[in-house]
Amino acid sequence: MSDGIEARITEVMRASYGRLLAILAARQSDIAGAEDALAEAFARAIDHWPRTGVPDNPEAWLLPTARRSLLDTQRKAARIEVRDTLPEEPVMSTNMPEIPDERLKLMFVCAHPAIDPALHTPLMLQTVLGVDADRIGAAFLISPNAMAQRLVRVKRKIKAARIRFSIPDPMDHPNRLNAVLEAIYGAFSLDWLSEGGADDLRQEAAYLADLVGHLCQHDAEALGLQALISFVIAREPARLRDGILVPVPEQDINLWDAGLVERANRLLAKAAQVNRLGRFQLEAAIQSVHADRTVSGQTNWRALSQLYAGLRKLYPTIGAAGGQAAAVGEDAGPTQGLALLDQIDAKDVASFQPSWAVRAHLLARTGQIQQAAAAYDRAIALSTDGPSRRWLEARRSDLAVGLV
Amino acid sequence: MQYTFLLYSNPADFGDMTQEDWAEMKAVYGKYIGALQEAGVFVNTDWLHPVDTATTLTLKDGEKRIHDGPFAETKEPLGGYFVIDVPDLDTALAWAAKCPAARTGKVEVRASAMDSV
Numbered sequence: 001m002s003d004g005i006e007a008r009i010t011e012v013m014r015a016s017y018g019r020l021l022a023i024l025a026a027r028q029s030d031i032a033g034a035e036d037a038l039a040e041a042f043a044r045a046i047d048h049w050p051r052t053g054v055p056d057n058p059e060a061w062l063l064p065t066a067r068r069s070l071l072d073t074q075r076k077a078a079r080i081e082v083r084d085t086l087p088e089e090p091v092m093s094t095n096m097p098e099i100p101d102e103r104l105k106l107m108f109v110c111a112h113p114a115i116d117p118a119l120h121t122p123l124m125l126q127t128v129l130g131v132d133a134d135r136i137g138a139a140f141l142i143s144p145n146a147m148a149q150r151l152v153r154v155k156r157k158i159k160a161a162r163i164r165f166s167i168p169d170p171m172d173h174p175n176r177l178n179a180v181l182e183a184i185y186g187a188f189s190l191d192w193l194s195e196g197g198a199d200d201l202r203q204e205a206a207y208l209a210d211l212v213g214h215l216c217q218h219d220a221e222a223l224g225l226q227a228l229i230s231f232v233i234a235r236e237p238a239r240l241r242d243g244i245l246v247p248v249p250e251q252d253i254n255l256w257d258a259g260l261v262e263r264a265n266r267l268l269a270k271a272a273q274v275n276r277l278g279r280f281q282l283e284a285a286i287q288s289v290h291a292d293r294t295v296s297g298q299t300n301w302r303a304l305s306q307l308y309a310g311l312r313k314l315y316p317t318i319g320a321a322g323g324q325a326a327a328v329g330e331d332a333g334p335t336q337g338l339a340l341l342d343q344i345d346a347k348d349v350a351s352f353q354p355s356w357a358v359r360a361h362l363l364a365r366t367g368q369i370q371q372a373a374a375a376y377d378r379a380i381a382l383s384t385d386g387p388s389r390r391w392l393e394a395r396r397s398d399l400a401v402g403l404v
Numbered sequence: 405m406q407y408t409f410l411l412y413s414n415p416a417d418f419g420d421m422t423q424e425d426w427a428e429m430k431a432v433y434g435k436y437i438g439a440l441q442e443a444g445v446f447v448n449t450d451w452l453h454p455v456d457t458a459t460t461l462t463l464k465d466g467e468k469r470i471h472d473g474p475f476a477e478t479k480e481p482l483g484g485y486f487v488i489d490v491p492d493l494d495t496a497l498a499w500a501a502k503c504p505a506a507r508t509g510k511v512e513v514r515a516s517a518m519d520s521v
Contacts, residue, residue: 029492114493161515162405164492 005050012058013042017130018204020059022102024066026165029109031127031155033070041066059099103128104180104211105165111179112163119154120179121186126151129187129204138384139190141351167215177216181225181280184208188229206233213267223271224280227264231287234260245391248290249299261291279315282307286323301331318348322355329358334365353382357392364399373399406447406516407496409486413509414479415454432504440488445499447487455481480509 017038024034041062055061110124122140125131137147157163168176188205206229213226238255239246246252268284289303308324321344329337341349341359349355360375376396383389421429433451440446455474462469474481486503490496493515500511 112493114497160517161493161513162491164494166494168494 005054008054009042009046009049012045012054012062014130014204016059016062018103018106018128019099019101020063020066021127021130022106022165023063023099024070025127026102026105028074028159029162029165030159031109032152032159033073034066035127036073037066037070038062040069063099101211102165103208104215105167107180107183107208107212108167108176109158109163109165111176111183112158113176113179114161114163115154115157117179117182119150120183122147123151123154124183125187125190128208131190135190177212177219178221178278180212181209181221184212185225185228185280188232202233205229218274220271220274220276221278221280223267223274224278224282224284227267227271228280228284228287230260230264230267231284231291233257234264234291240387243387243390244394245387247391249293253294256291256294258294261294264288265291277314279311282311282314286311299330301327305331318344318352318355322349322352322358325355325362326358329362329365334362337362338366351382353379353384353388356382357388360392360395364395369399405491406487406489406518407493408514408516409488409496409500409503409505410482410512410514411484411486411503411505411509412480412512413483413505415481415483417508429504436502436504439502440486440499445488445490447489449484449486451484452482454483483509 020038020041021031021034024037025031044065045058045062049055106128107124110127111120115123122136125136125139126133133148133151134144136151137144140147184205188202188209209222209226209229213222216222234257235248235251235255237257238251238253264284265288268281268288271281271284286304286307289300289307293299304327305324308320308327312320312324321340325337325340325344327337328340338359341355341362344355356375356379360372360379363369363372363375373396376392376399380389380392380396383392437446437449458474460471460473460475484505488496488499490499493513496513496515500506500513503511505511
């Protein structure tokens with residue numbers, strides 16, 4: 001197989017996976033069956049397309065192929081003897097109706113209240129974005145086997161209990177939308193600095209956030225999430241320099257996408273009009289403060305400290321606590337920042353890389369070089385992506401030569 | 405799809421109920437059953453005597469063994485059930501939320517496996 005075809009097939013798989021799965025799984029609430037059928041269809045594509053070329057509308061080829069495979073499996077399961085042989089290739093129709101986007105329904109299934117909340121994002125990653133259990137397990141710090149087993153079990157439940165593929169009325173189910181937003185954000189935040197592949201997932205998660213934001217224009221948090229993601233993507237061109245992470249306050253503002261920043265600010269303002277504050281709006285507001293540096297020329301650490309304090313109150317996480325410590329460390333001073341870090345439960349932060357990075361930085365600023373070096377070592381060991389690790393290593397070597 | 409609601413509650417919560425309370429509860433359940441019937445989703449229901457009247461039987465180890473009492477002691481034993489026929493879990497959960505037993509205890513919702521074998 002030529003590299004071009006292979007790359008094209010990989011591209012099609014990424015682009016079409018969730019769209020096709022959402023359609024295939026809907027009728028019987030059977031995600032596992034749809035996954036098998038889709039895998040079969042992709043296997044056929046890999047076999048056929050190098051000879052025939054990639055069709056103009058690959059989904060119009062893949063969907064009927066997968067449907068046939070699904071039907072075949074269902075017939076076998078029902079022990080219906082199949083006498084008619086299935087055609088090798090689907091009949092191509094030139095005027096295939098446009099395939100509807102049912103991914104939002106699939107997302108509502110993934111984030112259904114009858115499903116353990118801890119599995120919402122993993123399930124969404126696997127079904128909507130096609131991420132494999134190995135990567136999901138790695139991102140959630142559990143073994144790939146354990147993750148795979150949990151996902152198998154939850155898919156069995158969706159089918160057995162018949163959780164319907166539908167969009168609930170947002171007025172009746174505000175929490176259901178929040179669960180979807182949380183899961184999308186979980187997908188967006190997944191190892192976004194890892195080299196290769198993750199960017200596509202981020203774009204996909206951003207697309208999903210836009211889709212939900214578009215469909216739920218009166219939901220403040222849906223708009224908040226859209227704003228948050230827009231801010232983060234706007235800074236993408238500036239986040240790396242020579243393969244090394246550049247922290248937001250040190251990024252070259254000229255590299256930020258000004259149009260996207262403006263869009264994000266607009267979305268955030270629109271969300272504020274709804275007058276229902278939430279986690280995503282606060283996180284977007286934090287990014288908005290960073291973005292204000294394009295106007296004021298400096299980072300307003302006081303505003304960041306206050307927003308992080310608010311976020312911690314509304315939505316307590318170790319991430320928010322670490323962010324608050326970093327902001328307070330710049331605004332009030334490193335000692336105050338360290339005091340905040342010390343308030344976080346030690347066993348919660350033991351394996352949380354960002355709080356070790358903050359601690360190392362603040363320790364260095366108080367002149368506790370040895371302790372700072374040890375904290376950097378810890379943060380480096382916990383880094384799962386290259387750019388963050390290289391940034392921490394650079395910081396650590398600055399420490400060794402007395403540059404801090 | 406048939407769904408069974410297994411109704412669990414703590415008998416101690418009903419210890420000091422008066423005759424009128426029982427009559428009222430019966431009326432409340434009667435209304436619920438009426439609503440299920442009117443919607444055309446009602447299949448079956450039963451309300452069971454307390455667990456201290458239960459008898460448990462097993463042939464599991466090759467011989468018939470019968471013992472006095474429930475198979476497991478719990479604070480909130482099974483007290484009754486409903487079987488309804490609705491298209492999906494969300495609809496079943498909407499009916500479960502209207503079940504009087506949900507206010508006093510817990511309702512476990514399980515789909516019928518008869519269709520899937």
